[in-house]
Amino acid sequence: MLYTNNMSRNGFSGFRRMTDAEERLERRTLTPFEQLRQQMNDIQGDGGILKEVVQPGEGRPVTENASVLMHYSGFLEYSQQPFETTTHLKHPRMMKLGRDVTLAGLELGLLTMRKGEFSRFLFQPQYAYGDMGCPPIIPAAAVVLYEVQILDFLDSGQVDDFTALSPAEQNTFPLSTLLEVINILRSFGNLCFKQSRYNGAKDRYKQAMLLLGNRDTQSDSEKESIKTAQLPLYLNLSLTELRLENPHKALKYGNKALEIDSGNTKALFRCGQAYLELCEYEHAQHCLLSAQAKKPFDSDINNLLRRAMISYKDSLDQEKDMYSKMFRGLKDPDSSAG
Known part of the structure; x- marks a missing residue:
């Protein structure tokens, strides 16, 4: 019985070897695309x-x-x-x-x-x-x-369809439709930003802001929803303008964000960055200290605050040195008399 089983296994193995060889031969006759x-x-x-x-x-x-x-x-x-x-x-x-x-x-x-x-x-x-x-x-x-x-x-097709409408036609749609379009535009802007295409990102964010600005809000809840949608756009615009080396515009959008949420840490940080770029060190310190109070262990905030404080001290030292040089050549009138 054992002998029979061995023969059966050997016979099957031989059959498989023959079939595999045939398959390999067949594959050799097929082109790459046919395979x-x-x-x-x-x-x-x-x-x-x-x-x-x-x-x-x-x-x-x-x-x-x-x-x-x-x-x-x-x-x-x-x-x-x-x-x-x-x-x-x-x-x-x-x-x-x-x-x-x-x-x-x-x-x-x-x-x-x-x-x-x-x-x-x-x-x-x-x-x-x-x-x-x-x-x-x-x-x-x-x-x-x-x-x-x-x-x-x-889904930019949805954005294309919506933006092709007049503001009056856009207002006939529920707010949820508008917010879907805004989210797509913001995502589009974020993709551009990640690719360092900052002008493209800014265009998407501003297009979203324009659509939100065209909305005729009827209730307090709708107004709050609009503000909620505007906040991340202002923050993104502020950061994008910083990347484009436009600190004045970055500060403008950062302050717009603070008008919606006066304690927003990101907005305070963005304003601190903008003030630092503008060499307004005292204002930069004020914004960053406010941000630090909310997130005391945030390394980005702490590092930028340290940089702002050093810059502020250096500017005071330079100012002091400048005044010292201005008056260095002047003498006391009494000491030069007689």
Whole structure:
């Protein structure tokens, strides 16, 4: 019985070796893209766009007319080097579907993806560069491979639709709709800020402020909601102006934030930064001491306060030295008489 079982196992192993060899032979006859097809899903139903999810994402799929922050690379078959890529960029730009993304297959593929997802797509010519291709880089009727990673996306289509309305039309929508648009614009601005695109960030924040300013508030609760939405925008604008080396404007927005929340630590810190840049050291100390009283162990506040105090002392010493030099050449009239 034991002998029979061994023979059975040996016979099965021999069969598997033969099958694996056949599979390897078959794979050698397939092109690289044909091998990829075997592990991909048809997302259109016509074989024109095949997809393989390498790393799943999270959240909802990319929305139509969204602005997408992504890395992507396009490959021709048998080519190890991409014919186009963004992977060398530290900060890829936001691309708006329907405007910046011009490849039909890529746009349709993006609509199946989620934030954080990394996927591969095979596009048939009708979803890529067509029968003509794009000489001299893309040959005629080329099938292309795209590797795509979604870093983030924003539903900018909702913003476009809302901002296209007149202020009167915007006021017909519930406040919740406006606040959704404001949050998208603020997120857009934050993405620009993280990429050091400060003018772009400022434009998004100011656009949000304009929409809030156009709102006809009817109740005290709506007015409070508007102020709550304005506060982070003022804080972000203040920091952005500091990055743009505009301390006067940074101070203006910091004070606007303090009008809404007089004890806001970030606003006090921003004003302290602005005053320090303007060499108004006494005012800087006042703001930073107020911030320190609320967050006594905050290292950023303490470090900036120390810097402001040193600068203030140095300025007083310089002022004292200047007056000393001014009067150094003057003598007492009585000592020079007779």
